[in-house]
Amino acid sequence: MSELTLRAEKLDGADELAGLRDRFVLDEGVYLDGNSLGALPANVPDHxxxxxxxxxxxxxxxxxxxxxxxxxxxxxxxxxxxxxxxxxxxxxxxxxxxxxxxxxxxxxxxxxxxxxxxxxxxxxxxxxxxxxxxxxxxxxxxxxxxxxxxxxxxxxxxxxxxxxxxxxxxxxxxxxxxxxxxxxxxxxxxxxxxxxxxxxxxxxxxxxxxxxxxxxxxxxxxxxxxxxxxxxxxxxxxxxxxxxxxxxxxxxxxxxxxxxxxxxxxxxxxxxxxxxxxxxxxxxxxxxxxxxxxxxDGVPVEAVRAKSLALTDFFLECVDAYVPAGRVESLTPAAHEERGSQVALRCPDAGEAMKRLIERGVVGDFRHPDVLRFGFTPLYVGFADADRAARVLAEVLA
CATH class of the missing domain: 3.40.640.10 (Type I PLP-dependent aspartate aminotransferase-like (Major domain))
Known part of the structure; x- marks a missing residue:
């Protein structure tokens, strides 16, 4: 198990928002497309x-x-x-x-x-x-x-x-x-x-x-x-x-x-x-x-922002560690004051790469002509998700 994977486990264990994941309907994959369509809150169907x-x-x-x-x-x-x-x-x-x-x-x-x-x-x-x-x-x-x-x-x-x-x-x-x-x-x-x-x-x-x-x-x-x-x-x-x-x-x-x-x-x-x-x-x-x-209910948006920045920082670190050099270029600013809650990576074959990512259970999206987008919704995305997504991305692009 890599150092980054171990760190992801520790970060998830210390995450005060980790329990919020149970408020959503999710599968075993990694859903990083909440910047296009958020996951289904579990209370909505009955309501x-x-x-x-x-x-x-x-x-x-x-x-x-x-x-x-x-x-x-x-x-x-x-x-x-x-x-x-x-x-x-x-x-x-x-x-x-x-x-x-x-x-x-x-x-x-x-x-x-x-x-x-x-x-x-x-x-x-x-x-x-x-x-x-x-x-x-x-x-x-x-x-x-x-x-x-x-x-x-x-x-x-x-x-x-x-x-x-x-x-x-x-x-x-x-x-x-x-x-x-x-x-x-x-x-x-x-x-x-x-x-x-x-x-x-x-x-x-x-x-x-x-x-x-x-x-x-x-x-x-x-x-x-x-x-x-x-x-x-x-x-x-x-x-x-x-x-x-x-x-x-x-x-x-x-x-x-x-x-x-x-x-x-x-x-x-x-x-x-x-x-x-x-x-x-x-x-x-x-x-x-x-x-x-x-x-x-009971969730301060400031805590969501803190986790969002930590998640996107960690994902970028994992991408840098796992993905072959020169295969992707981050378009997302490194400075926290200039970053939202998504990571955009430029990749020459982005459309095909995203298709293969989705087939492997990592769902982001593609923006023409060459952008892979990964949205991080801190209410239900964790650090192990970020680590797994970067690993699968590396395998797809290898």
Whole structure:
């Protein structure tokens, strides 16, 4: 048994989060794709069975009130809020990440223009962003009459001008796992009178975000990665309390109306983060997410972050020890302050290598053209998993 394997056993034995693995449905393999789809929390199937049988099957329409369906978007939002550093009443759950990005970005431009400082006819977008965010930014720019300028996050401070209305940024780069400096970038954007919109898809549930602490006004994120909400589970929208009364959604719907059952032809937005709602929420997915969030009971996100960094450090050490020299190159920053909760390795034959890894029970994913991605979800991934994954990778690439 190698020194690294022995060390993995000791680290797992001392891990205060190790027992959380029992809260999930897992097999004997190594699941390192929680940055695409989180594992199934063990309590979800029975809960959803009860929702279907009793709330839908027996109570039927009464469940909108008696089952709490109507208030679920903000109730579940308040469950997510502490995981992203937000006080209650600022997070609403519903729709997809793309839809929420569109709401937030258009609202950001509108608020910047309401502030009355300058022409505000430009949107900056992260040039390395997930494609869908880029598509949404293009549409939002057309809708608001703005020019769209792609820049890397590092270039944002130098690219900001008095014409900048909004800036759409990713907290963690989906390809490389690079963590961007949310506090300083937010401050720079706000200093010129613009609004930052943060995409938290690869950071929510993986590390402390500190939305309230760092003065973020608008943020969105998915719930099916590190929050383990299930495939296609609804996304969340954060609207800081002090801008909620000016949040002008481009998608006003009856669910965000001040009197949703008044059925009036004129739209009057509800107070607070509720104006981020649109239409009828996806109740089954929403309640599955609510149950899934139970795995976080008693778990501080700071402890998750500490284990995440230790896991990714250890995995990189194992890769360096086991994998033949020159076969892979890490794209993930070595510095902790620049790293999310994944490791990205460049490999010339990455697609075939990942296929063979999965056949051997090590599940990560492949990003075109040459990137192997391994997501580390500390709630259910251990150090022995990291050691085994690196060993199998070495055998596949030998």
């Amino acid at each position: 959803i069975g009860e929702v279907v049988r009793r709330q839908w099957g027996e109570l039927r329409i009464r469940s909108w009130t008696e089952g709490g369906w109507w208030t679920a978007p903000e109730r579940v939002g308040d469950r997510i809020a502490p995981l992203v550093g937000a006080a209650p009443g600022q997070v609403v759950v519903g729709d997809s990440t793309s839809v929420n990005v569109f709401k937030a970005l258009v609202a950001a431009v509108r608020m910047a223009r309401q502030d009355g400082a300058g022409e505000r006819d430009e949107i900056l977008v992260d040039a390395t962003t997930f494609p869908s965010d880029g598509y949404i930014a293009q549409s939002a720019a057309r809708m608001t009459g703005c020019a769209l300028r792609p820049v890397t996050p590092a270039e944002v401070p130098g690219a900001l001008t008095a014409r900048t209305a909004a800036v759409l940024l990713n907290h963690v780069d989906y390809r490389t796992g690079r963590l961007h400096d949310l506090p300083s970038l937010t401050a720079a954007v706000h200093a010129v009178g613009a609004y930052a919109v943060w995409d938290l898809c690869h950071s929510a549930g993986a590390l402390p975000v500190g939305l309230d602490e760092h003065g973020v006004r608008l943020a969105v994120g998915c719930t099916y990665k590190y929050l383990n909400g299930g495939p296609g589970s609804p996304a969340f929208l954060y609207v800081r309390r002090d801008v909620q009364d000016r949040f002008d959604s481009p998608l006003p719907g009856w669910n965000s109306h001040a009197e949703p059952f008044g059925m009036r032809p004129g739209y009057e937005p509800a107070a607070g983060a509720l104006r981020g709602r649109v239409g009828t929420p996806d109740i089954l997915s929403l309640l599955a997410l609510e149950a899934a969030l139970g795995v976080w």
